[in-house]
Amino acid sequence: MDERARHLLKSLIEQHIAKGVPVGSRQLVRDAGLNISPATVRNVMADLEDEGYLISPHTSAGRIPTHVGYRFFVDALLRVVPLSxxxxxxxxxxxxxxxxxxxxxxxxxxxxxxxxxxxxxxxxxxxRATRILRHVDFIALHEREVLAIFVTDKGDVENRLIRTEHPFGAAELAQAANFFNATYGGRPLQDVIHNLQRDLQQSRHEMDRILRSAMALGMEMLEEDQxxxxxxxxxxxxxxxxxxxxxxxxxxxxxxxxxxxxxxxxxxxxxxxxxxxxxxxxxxxxxxxxxxxxxxxxxxxxxxxxxxxxxxxxxxxxxxxxxxxxxxxxxxxxxxxxx
Amino acid sequence: MDERARHLLKSLIEQHIAKGVPVGSRQLVRDAGLNISPATVRNVMADLEDEGYLISPHTSAGRIPTHVGYRFFVDALLRVVPLSxxxxxxxxxxxxxxxxxxxxxxxxxxxxxxxxxxxxxxxxxxxRATRILRHVDFIALHEREVLAIFVTDKGDVENRLIRTEHPFGAAELAQAANFFNATYGGRPLQDVIHNLQRDLQQSRHEMDRILRSAMALGMEMLEEDQxxxxxxxxxxxxxxxxxxxxxxxxxxxxxxxxxxxxxxxxxxxxxxxxxxxxxxxxxxxxxxxxxxxxxxxxxxxxxxxxxxxxxxxxxxxxxxxxxxxxxxxxxxxxxxxxx
DNA sequence: ACTGGCACTCATGATGGTTGAGTGCCAAGG
DNA sequence: CCTTGGCACTCAACCATCATGAGTGCCAGT
Missing domain, CATH: 3.30.450.40 (GAF domain)
Known part of the structure; x- marks a missing residue:
């Protein structure tokens, strides 16, 4: 594609973007400021159409850019202006x-x-995978419902209601939260998840249930924002x-x-x-x-x-x-x- | 408005709701199942139009209900069907x-x-004004930024970042949270706000700053969901x-x-x-x-x-x-x- | 290689006639 | 007095026709 064709293509697309209607040879030649006749422009346009840059909505309308045309325009012709x-x-x-x-x-x-x-x-x-876990809180809301709250270093707060199989007392939950914060606090969430998975397989102590739920919550947290x-x-x-x-x-x-x-x-x-x-x-x-x-x-x-x-x-x-x-x-x- | 006029109005509105187009005398008389002529119906419709229940979009269209017509319809004519x-x-x-x-x-x-x-x-x-305050947490996020977290009895969690004038240590914040929970926990949020206002005016001890912030936060919490x-x-x-x-x-x-x-x-x-x-x-x-x-x-x-x-x-x-x-x-x- | 000319296409918009549903009004009948 | 049939009138919607104009492709001549 020679320089003139590029110039015409650019001009055509700019004009179409501005006006929204198909652009014809006469309009184009006037706008582009070139000293050639509409007939010549038509020849060029026909070539551009063959190459897939342009298309006519119908026989006797002007031409509009195809997605190929726009692609070439933004890649090769467009000079981005700085933000006003x-x-x-x-x-x-x-x-x-x-x-x-x-x-x-x-x-x-x-x-x-x-x-x-x-x-x-x-x-x-x-x-949030790379956010640092700042703080975890477990709050007993009802008999077998625990509200888990996660806080990240940026102050994002995420909470989830966990239904547990057995009731937890406030003291138990506080202990769990302390343990959780001490063990996993200050680490990126993705590490927390990873470590939780590993740790859960190894140890099976009293806290297992709530920790398992917390892990599920953490998972959800990372998955949900997908x-x-x-x-x-x-x-x-x-x-x-x-x-x-x-x-x-x-x-x-x-x-x-x-x-x-x-x-x-x-x-x-x-x-x-x-x-x-x-x-x-x-x-x-x-x-x-x-x-x-x-x-x-x-x-x-x-x-x-x-x-x-x-x-x-x-x-x-x-x-x-x-x-x-x-x-x-x-x-x-x-x-x-x-x- | 006599019984027949009511019946016609009901029929007309139902038909218009179903079809979306103006309803004429012929259509209406067919649909309403009355044994009267279109001309009679036209007279009735003219009356209804005079009384403001109907209107013609233009001379030779049928009629459509006005908002007055709909109002009468729903108040006096409509029999609500139970949920399917x-x-x-x-x-x-x-x-x-x-x-x-x-x-x-x-x-x-x-x-x-x-x-x-x-x-x-x-x-x-x-x-949330009548919700019970379940739990409050203050977390030091940065030098002079405190993340405040409120939990209500329904497990709704609200959090707000508070910029404080002076830095707070973790111990101070924990103390503040404990005090807050002990004093205001278990009360409806509207009472909490009210009491906070009162209490802040009376006492001016060490915690003033964080409590004042907490009060502001509480206000925001209640105002925001307006x-x-x-x-x-x-x-x-x-x-x-x-x-x-x-x-x-x-x-x-x-x-x-x-x-x-x-x-x-x-x-x-x-x-x-x-x-x-x-x-x-x-x-x-x-x-x-x-x-x-x-x-x-x-x-x-x-x-x-x-x-x-x-x-x-x-x-x-x-x-x-x-x-x-x-x-x-x-x-x-x-x-x-x-x- | 460019240009003017020419025949052709086709969306758009104006014109005008037809149709059909609908109206208001009136005079006659129950 | 209410109801009805009749009648003249209105108007949106539809359709066909036609002119316009912007645009095209192609070709022959510079």
Missing amino acids: AESHRLLVHRIGFRAPDTEQVLHAATGILSELTRMAGFVRVPR QRMLIEGEFQWLDMPELAGSERLRELLAAVRQKRDLVHLLDESMRGSEVRLFIGEESGYAPLSDCSVVSAPYSVDGEVVGVLGVIGPMRMPYQQIIPLVDGTAQLLGRALSQS | AESHRLLVHRIGFRAPDTEQVLHAATGILSELTRMAGFVRVPR QRMLIEGEFQWLDMPELAGSERLRELLAAVRQKRDLVHLLDESMRGSEVRLFIGEESGYAPLSDCSVVSAPYSVDGEVVGVLGVIGPMRMPYQQIIPLVDGTAQLLGRALSQS
Whole structure:
């Protein structure tokens, strides 16, 4: 593909992103500022269509980019602009400092993402496997119900009701908690789980039952957040013509509620450390075949623990969205690292 | 209004709810099973329109009920059918037993409400003012950050990060927690707040700082859930023709996200103990002027603590929806009362 | 290699007629 | 006085037709 073709492709995609309608040769030649005739442009466009970058919705409309076209655009043609001062100020204001509660920070990040990009924003909740276990408490709630509370070094609190086979007294539970804190406190949760499994096989003393339950709880804790993600601003999709056909929209909403496959997709994008794009069919996930996902992993204390981003139609202003997602990821990571 | 007019009104509204289109004299006379002519029916309908029960969308369409018409319908004409065995079974299955986590039960209730009614479902989180304080824990997280954890008798756990002016040692915090538990444990949260306020004014000993913080935390705890409500299934509104005009829908979604006025409306409906309907403009809340809200308060241990219900277009099958909302409220109350 | 010309396509929007369900009103009949 | 049939009128919805205009592919000439 020669320089002129690249320029035309870039111009076409930019114009389509801006206007949302198919772009024809006349429009394009005017916008691109080249001194050639529409007929020439048509030839070039025909070539680009053959190579899979463009497609015509019908014979006599202009052309729109395919997912291949968008991919080439973002990889080779797009020059990302730095985050505007205004946006950066807003981001900092909303998530720049540590809120008292992790959940609140995540919420704020999801919300601001959605507002600034005018797409649906999502945040995968941070993995807790590497968090340090700070404190454990067992509280007898009723006859055979024990409330277990875990606290991590970042102040995240997780609790679970455990039904036990036999009643536990307050003293027993206090003893168990003391033992638990002394033995496993100050270690990363993943180590705690691992050690618990090992220890439980070896010793079988009085505390076994409650410890076993606690282990199950710990497991759940680590497993549960595999599924969790926040998503907000789906309503932004309402006035996007390419998704408006309520058939498509319903499907998308259902898929997003389902979350499972989505989470799988995102986990994959946590491997890198950069902004990542899934354009159209690239996600390999049918309900998203008309959509793009822009995601960026975020890190706490230098370790990637989650991923956030936006979901919208393929036609999105990547130029602004990429730095926004990137910036949000960085600020969220920083906010969660504080304290 | 004579018997025949009532019968016709009932028939018309039922038909309109079923079909969604304006009902004309011919249709109506066929459906109502009366042995009178369409012309007669037209006269009756004209009267009903004069009295404000009906309205014509345009000259040559049939008639549809106004909010006044619906109100008369539900108050005087509707005979509520008992919950179907099938629905009841489903409800019990989803929220009939206590899940380990209050949040999960609330979620389940919101979800099943939305599914069964095919409207958006909401649940106002239970007031905790009357819950018994079971346990308090203060954990030093960092230099001047204390994590405070409250546990109520139902196993609800609330935590808040408190930034203190001066550092606290672990021993100090343990002492404070012991004192706190001994003094205020076993009392309803509202009493705790009250007593804290009183006690803080009287005594000004060493613990003042942490107790003052604890008091602030307690306040927050009780105030925060004034705003909280879960809402789910807004997407059901997508294929309701009367809301489809994306203008209206946007407005509604925005209003529902905002929640504030909605919560105010619902708090009012917590006073009674019965199912309550706000039809159209009755809510006095502009974005809901085309919608109805069906709500029912739910009780824990015999005391009303929250309210749940559905939001949808005025045209909803009240006959089925009212018992569904009612039944959900009862089961949710029961589920939260257990344990 | 580029360009102008040409025939062709097709979504869009305007026009207009038809249909059908529905209305209000009136005069006649029980 | 209520009810009814009749009648003229209204209006959304549907359909077909047509013009418009933006756009295309192809070809022959520079």
